Amino acid sequence: MAHEPVDLLVIGGGITGAAIARDAALRGFRAALVEKGDFGSGTSSVSSRLIHGGLRYLEQYDLHLVLEASRERRVLLRIARHLVHPLPFLFPVYRGARVPAWKLRCGLWLYDLLAAFRNVRLHRWLGRQATLRLEPGLRERDLRAAGLYYDAQTDDARLVLATMRSAAQAGALVASYAEAVSLLKPDGLVRGATVRDLLGEETRVVRALVVVNACGPWVDAVRRLDAPDADPLLRLTKGAHVAVPRQRLGNTHAVTLTSPIDGRVMFVLPWADSDQSYIGTTDTDEDVSPDEVRATAEDVIYLLRSANAFFPQARLSPNDVVATWAGLRALLRPDGNLAPSQVSREHRITESASGLLTIAGGKLTTHRAMAQELVDRVAARLRALDGRPRAPRPPTHRLPLPGGETTDLEGLIKAAVERGASDATARHLVGTYGSEAAAVLNLVDKDRALGGRIVAGRPELWAEVVHAVEREMAVRLSDVLVRRLHLFYKTRDQAVPASSAVADRLAAALGWDGARRAEEVAAYLHLVKRSRAFATEVATLGKD
Structure with a gap:
């Protein structure tokens, strides 16, 4: 990518940057992407691993976000079937809870409505005994009922990787461990970047007609390469998670909870292909560098106490924690003094005086739609620069990601077993690689x-x-x-x-x-x- 100019240089290789590179390459643009770590090594791979419409955003009347996220959930269930799976959620209601039964019932009907009644299944309302039959480990005291609704779970790191590989297959040039250390402004406009190879210590110049900053929690740092006095766009909040042995909780469904500590909506989630459940997430303001964020003792204790309040027989302690992860949400800085959980999850595209395009905010679920909107802006810029015809939008909502070419996952599992894999190995390979599981088994044959x-x-x-x-x-x-x-x-x-x-x-x-x-x-x-x-x-x- 250092040898000849490209149409578009994307700085940032998380889910948003990967989706931008994919969309641009599929439009026929010469696209390049640089990422200072591994692809998806920032916030994109330390999420709650959910592809969801955002039930809790209904409390903030953010209907547009829920509508968009519900549509994008359907898209991802279709184009990455091996990585995005339907998941039933149980939301128990207790006497005196912050979210009363009437409010939750109304919310679940609205949730189905905003999904155009095309979710995996419509929600159901369960009485006390039916709730305990589904999740007998739940606290019985003050339990009134529960809502059963559907969202989806993903392998966030591999979703980034599949999107990045799709971009590369479409012709994008992508490089990990390549940090943009300065921006090129030969005529006062941003026309590329100086990129340092963090593994080889070489420095190269990448020239581009348009440069996009898609760096998640590092967005403001890259904006300061363009304008050192740029006002911050972001409010960074930390989301921490802990994984524990599932047998301690005994949950079979994803369970949506409101923490008794601060009322925040959180989840206890079964983790596919493991014997673990994970608990998350926190939502606290954080001023630590995105490179140094981690789960602290305070985070761990908060999550365990919240889960124990609803699963009293679990008696989870820090000694039960198998793993932790944490990342920083790149939320748009609000005008008022809002609590972290009240800050909008919408995104914004800005353009600096020197032409740097920045995309900030947003959600894992809506990354494809965000990328499409941004590449529309890129297409308009390129047309204005050299008069080229405006490329039509590619059908990214229909084109499967690598591994997602077939919806018959059971057929793939059967084929792997016929090649000698155990059932557990076959299910793991297909759940991880989809139709590319055969490529892994080909290596074993050799x-x-x-x-x-x-x-x-x-x-x-x-x-x-x-x-x-x-x-x-x-x-x-x-x-x-x-x-x-x-x-x-x-x-x-x-x-x-x-x-x-x-x-x-x-x-x-x-x-x-x-x-x-x-x-x-x-x-x-x-x-x-x-x-x-x-x-x-x-x-x-x-x-x-």
């Missing part, structure tokens, strides 16, 4: 050793490490263990015992020397230590 399990008792195969490098643009140990395979989250030891052997595989595939391999292992162990730092803080609080 080298039977790649059919072994990376971690005993888990379904992940060594072939997936090779696949991550060859097809999924993984270049670091953390790329594989955290965002491709999720062993960082799904094993109590964060896959530390396996990290050395995985590093050996990557060293062979990527040509690392001994020093680089040691650096990768050390960097991964540092991530593990940060994710567990809450435990030390809890111990300190106990002494105080």
Whole structure:
């Protein structure tokens, strides 16, 4: 991308940036994207992993957002069936709760209405006994009823990756670990960026007719590269999560709760392909760097106390926490003094005096629609610059993402079993790769050793490490263990015992020397230590 100018340079490789690059490339634009970390390594891969209409936004009368999110949920269920799955949610109502039964019943009807009654299923209203039959672990005291409604769950990191790969397949040039350190302004207008390779230490110039800032919580930092005195667009709030053994909670559904601590709507969610449930999320103002955000002892205790209030037999403690993750929401800075949960999740596109386009705010669920709107602006700019015909919108709402080419997932599972995979392995591969599961099994056919399990008792195969490098643009140990395979989250030891052997595989595939391999292992162990730092803080609080 450094050799000749491109039409569009996207700075930021989260879900929004990936969707912008995909939309632009499908319109025939010469598009390039740079990301200073792994693709999706910021907020996009540390979310609540939900594709949802936003039931709670009805309390804020944000009907437009719920309408748009409900439509986009249908789109993602169609184009990424292997990564986005329908999920039933149970919302119990207790005597004296902040959200009374009448309000929830009205909200659920409105939720179905805004989805044009085309959600996975219509909601149902359940009495007390029917609620306890579905979720016997719920607190019985003061339970009145519950609403059963439907949203969807996703693998957020892999949704980013699939979108990025779709962009690359359409012709976009994408680079991870490539940081935009300055903007080019040869005529006073932004015409590209100076990009530093964070792994190779080289610096290159990328020239572009239009530059887009899609950096999530780093949006204001990039805006200051253009105008050092730019007023901030964002209000950053932290969302933290904890994963715990599902057997302690016993939940079979996703459960929507209102925290007894502060009344915030939160979730207890089963995690597919694991024996865990995760609890989230917090919503607190945060001034720490997006690069340093983590779940603190205060976050963990808040989440566990909130869950214990509704699942009293669980008696969760910090010792039960298997994994934690946290990210910063890039919310639009409001004019008034609103609580974090009251701040709009809408997005905004701005253009600076020098032509830098910035997209801020928004939700994981609405990323495709946000990208479409922004690329419409890019198309208009390019037409004004050189008179080219305005390219029509591509059918991104219909084109499947890689792996999503078929809706017959059970057929794919059967085919994998017929090739010798166990049922558990077949379901894991299809749930992770969709129609590309066959490509992983092809690697096993070539080298039977790649059919072994990376971690005993888990379904992940060594072939997936090779696949991550060859097809999924993984270049670091953390790329594989955290965002491709999720062993960082799904094993109590964060896959530390396996990290050395995985590093050996990557060293062979990527040509690392001994020093680089040691650096990768050390960097991964540092991530593990940060994710567990809450435990030390809890111990300190106990002494105080």
